[in-house]
Amino acid sequence: MGTMEDTVAKFMSIGLSEVKAKETLKNESLSKTLSETIAEAEKYIEKNIPKPMGNLLYHTASKVKTQIKHRIPLLVEYITTGKLDSELKLSAALDYLLSHPADPLDVEKFEVTSGVGVVITPEEIEKVVEEVIAKNREELLQKRYQFNMGKMIGDAREKLKFADGKSVKNEVDVQVLDLLGPKTAEDKEKPKAKANKGKEQEKPKEISPMINGETESRDELIQPFGAKTITELMKTKVNFHKPGENYKSDGYVITTNTMNLLKEHMQITGGQVRTRFPPEPNGILHIGHAKAININFGYAQAHNGVCFLRYDDTNPEKEEERFFRGIQDAVEWLGYKPYKITHSSDYFQELYIFAKELIRKDMAYVCHQKHEELKGFNPPPSPWRNRPVEESLQLFEDMRKGKLAEGEATLRMKVTLEEGKQDPVAYRIKFVAHHRTGKTWCIYPTYDFTHCLCDSLEHITHSLCTKEFQSRRSSYYWLCNALDIYCPVQWEYGRLNMNYTVVSKRKIAKLISERIVRDWDDPRLFTLTALRRRGYPAEAINNFCAQMGLTGAQIFVDPQMLEACVRDVLNTTAPRTMAVLEPLKVTILNFPHTKCVQIEVPNFPADPSKGTHMVTFGKVIYIEESDYREIPEKGYRRLSLQQPVGLRHTGYVIIFQKAIKDSTGRVIEIEVTCQKVSDMEKPKAFIHWVSEPLTCEVRLYERLFNHKNPEDPNEVPGGFISDCNKDSLKVIPGTLIDTSVKSAKIYDKFQFERLGFFSIDTDSTPQKLVFNQTVTLKEDAGKN
Numbered sequence: 001m002g003t004m005e006d007t008v009a010k011f012m013s014i015g016l017s018e019v020k021a022k023e024t025l026k027n028e029s030l031s032k033t034l035s036e037t038i039a040e041a042e043k044y045i046e047k048n049i050p051k052p053m054g055n056l057l058y059h060t061a062s063k064v065k066t067q068i069k070h071r072i073p074l075l076v077e078y079i080t081t082g083k084l085d086s087e088l089k090l091s092a093a094l095d096y097l098l099s100h101p102a103d104p105l106d107v108e109k110f111e112v113t114s115g116v117g118v119v120i121t122p123e124e125i126e127k128v129v130e131e132v133i134a135k136n137r138e139e140l141l142q143k144r145y146q147f148n149m150g151k152m153i154g155d156a157r158e159k160l161k162f163a164d165g166k167s168v169k170n171e172v173d174v175q176v177l178d179l180l181g182p183k184t185a186e187d188k189e190k191p192k193a194k195a196n197k198g199k200e201q202e203k204p205k206e207i208s209p210m211i212n213g214e215t216e217s218r219d220e221l222i223q224p225f226g227a228k229t230i231t232e233l234m235k236t237k238v239n240f241h242k243p244g245e246n247y248k249s250d251g252y253v254i255t256t257n258t259m260n261l262l263k264e265h266m267q268i269t270g271g272q273v274r275t276r277f278p279p280e281p282n283g284i285l286h287i288g289h290a291k292a293i294n295i296n297f298g299y300a301q302a303h304n305g306v307c308f309l310r311y312d313d314t315n316p317e318k319e320e321e322r323f324f325r326g327i328q329d330a331v332e333w334l335g336y337k338p339y340k341i342t343h344s345s346d347y348f349q350e351l352y353i354f355a356k357e358l359i360r361k362d363m364a365y366v367c368h369q370k371h372e373e374l375k376g377f378n379p380p381p382s383p384w385r386n387r388p389v390e391e392s393l394q395l396f397e398d399m400r401k402g403k404l405a406e407g408e409a410t411l412r413m414k415v416t417l418e419e420g421k422q423d424p425v426a427y428r429i430k431f432v433a434h435h436r437t438g439k440t441w442c443i444y445p446t447y448d449f450t451h452c453l454c455d456s457l458e459h460i461t462h463s464l465c466t467k468e469f470q471s472r473r474s475s476y477y478w479l480c481n482a483l484d485i486y487c488p489v490q491w492e493y494g495r496l497n498m499n500y501t502v503v504s505k506r507k508i509a510k511l512i513s514e515r516i517v518r519d520w521d522d523p524r525l526f527t528l529t530a531l532r533r534r535g536y537p538a539e540a541i542n543n544f545c546a547q548m549g550l551t552g553a554q555i556f557v558d559p560q561m562l563e564a565c566v567r568d569v570l571n572t573t574a575p576r577t578m579a580v581l582e583p584l585k586v587t588i589l590n591f592p593h594t595k596c597v598q599i600e601v602p603n604f605p606a607d608p609s610k611g612t613h614m615v616t617f618g619k620v621i622y623i624e625e626s627d628y629r630e631i632p633e634k635g636y637r638r639l640s641l642q643q644p645v646g647l648r649h650t651g652y653v654i655i656f657q658k659a660i661k662d663s664t665g666r667v668i669e670i671e672v673t674c675q676k677v678s679d680m681e682k683p684k685a686f687i688h689w690v691s692e693p694l695t696c697e698v699r700l701y702e703r704l705f706n707h708k709n710p711e712d713p714n715e716v717p718g719g720f721i722s723d724c725n726k727d728s729l730k731v732i733p734g735t736l737i738d739t740s741v742k743s744a745k746i747y748d749k750f751q752f753e754r755l756g757f758f759s760i761d762t763d764s765t766p767q768k769l770v771f772n773q774t775v776t777l778k779e780d781a782g783k784n
Helices: 004-012 018-026 028-041 051-063 066-080 087-099 107-114 122-135 137-146 149-159 165-180 230-236 258-269 287-302 321-333 344-360 389-400 447-457 467-482 505-513 528-534 538-548 559-573
Strands: 274-277 306-311 340-343 364-367 410-413 425-429 443-445 462-466 489-493 496-498 555-557 583-588 597-602 612-617 620-624 645-647 652-661 667-676 694-701 729-737 749-752 756-760 770-775
Touching (some): 018 028, 028 066, 051 066, 087 107, 230 287, 230 538, 287 462, 287 496, 306 344, 321 528, 344 425, 389 410, 447 462, 447 467, 538 559, 555 559, 559 770
Parallel strands (some): 274 306, 306 340
Antiparallel strands (some): 410 425, 749 756
C-alpha cells in the first residue's frame, strides 16, 4: 500500500478531499478495500480518474458487503466504461449482486436491474413531471408554495428510476413557476408552527457507532439509543436481516449451496423470525441475563416470531435441576413464554453423526495433547493434526465406547478462530452421568461445536449473543458450511454490567459461605431471584433493558438507573399505605369520637379511579420518632412544642401538650389535642401515622459494596470480600403498619407514605409479615 502519505495522495487522486482521505485511512478495512478498488480502476484508466468516477469508486468500496467483494473487478469495469454512471445505478447493482451472490452471474438480468444503457432524456423528465403536477394541481393551486414539493419530486423519480435527481428537481421548479408565477410576499411567509402539546420533542438524529475497530456495516444496524419498551426498541431501533436474507449480512460466508439451503429453510419456517435463549443450567441468572432474555424473546415477539428456550446442557458436572427450574421461572417472570423448551442434549445423536462427517471430510481429528499443553495464547500445534481419517474415526469410536480415559484424547476441528486460537476442541471424554441421557454418553460436545449446529437444527434465523462470542463467529459459519447445512446469522451486542455488585457464580457462592449474604436470592444481590424478592417489578427490569438500547459496546451502569425504572412502574402500580418504622405513641386527649372510626383513603391519591381502602383512626396513634422534636433545629416543619402538624387523610391537626419520658429521659409518649384543619391556619406539614396497627418486620438495604468495581484490584486491593458494606442490611422487627395490608400476598408491593416502596418477602408468615425495602421514594442525593 506504500506509505501513509502515498495512500492519502492516492485517495485524493480520485477526488477525495485531504480531510476525507485521512479520515478514510483511519478505517483499516475501508482503506484496504478502496486501495484495491483504485488499483483495479487503473487497469482501465492510466491516470486522472475523473472526480464523478472517483466518487463512484469510493461508493463501491464503502458500500460493498464482504460476501460480494469478489465482484469489485466487475463493478469497476462497469464504472470505468461508463455503464454504471450514477450512484442510483451503482446502488441497484450492489443490491442485485447481494441478492444473487452465487455464480454464474446472469449478466442480462444484472444489467437490466442496474439500469445499464438506460438514458433518461429531458423530454421524458418533462412529460413525467407534467403528469405529476396535473395529479396534484388542485392542492398545488390552493397551497401554492406551501405545498410539499418533495412529494412531487419523489413521485417523479419513482417513475423515472434512473433519472438524475437534480434534473428532476429543476424540471419541477420550472413547471411550478410556470403554473403559479413568482412567489408573492404571502408565499414567502413561514407557516405558523402547529401546537405540539403532549408530544415528545423531536429526538436528535441517531448516529451509528463504530465499535472495537469494526466497520460500520454491522454495527450501523444496531442503534445505541434506547427506547421506552423492548417492543419499541426492537421494532424501531434494530435493523437485523430479514429471514431468508442471511446472505446480506456482513461477513456471512456464501457457498455454492447456500441459496438452496436458505430456500429449504424458508419452506420449513414459513419466513418466521426464530431466536433462542441458550443459558447454561449451572447457576442463577442475573441482571445481565435479563438483557439477553429481552433481546432474544423481545426481537421475536416484536416481529411475530418465536423464541426457543434451549438449555446448553453439555457439561453434566456443573448442572443441577434447580438451575433448570430457576431459568424457566426467570424467563416467565419477565413475561415471556418460550415457543419450545429444548436442550442441547436433545441433539446428542445428531451432533455425534455430524462429528463423524467432519472427520470423514478431514476437517476434524483426534488429538492426545493434554489440557495443560493447550493452555495459553499460543500453544504448540498438535502433532496428530494430519493423522489419517480412518485412524481418527476409529479413535473417536473408541472415545464413545469408553475405551480411552478422561483427558487421554479430544476431537479437535481444523479451524482457526479470529482471536488466533487454533483447532478448538469439539468433543472431550467425561465419565459423568448426564441428568437427561444418563450413562448413554461418555463423550460430550463443547460450546464451539454444539451451539451453531443446534441453531441450524432448530432453524434459528437470528443467533443473538454478547460481544465476547464475536471471536467464534468465523468458526460458527465455518462449521455449518463445512457440513453443508443451513447456516443462521450470528449477531453480537455489548453485555450489560452493573456497578457496585458481583455476578460471578463463584463469587456469590463465596459471599454465601462467608455469611455475608444468605443465599442466591438475597435482596442485596443482582440475581434475578434477588431482584424479584426485593420487589423489583419485571416490567421495570424490561423497561430498563430497553432504555439501555442495543449497541456493540459494553455498558456499565450504576444501580440508580435501574432504581429509577422501578420507581416509574411502582408509582402507578403500588397502592399507598401508612407504616411507622420507629414508633412514638401519641394520645389525642380530646379525640372527637367515642370510639375508633374508619377513614376512607385512596389507594392512589393522584388517581381516585383506582379505588380506596379503610384506615382505622383512634384516640391512640403512632407516629415516627423523627416527626417530633422537643427542641427543633432550624427549618424543622413537623411536630414540636410550638408547632402543630397535620395528620394525613384525617382533616385534623395535632397540637403538642405534654411529653412523657422514661427513666433515661427518652420521650416514650406524647399527649396532644386535635383541631380541624379548616378551623385554623394550615400547618407546615402533614405526617403519616397508624392506629390499632399490625406489627411487622421491615428490612432496609444499602449497597452491598462500597466501591464501583469491587473486583478491580486497583480499586479494592483487599479483594471483593473486603469491600462489603457491613451496614448493607438493617432489620426493624417492630414496625407498625395499617391493617389494610393484612391479606396481602408474597411479592405484593406498596408505597409506605413518605418512606418508600416495599414488597412482601418470602419469609412472611400468617402471623407476621416481612417487608423488603425495594427503593426509596426518590434517588438518594448521596449516591453518585
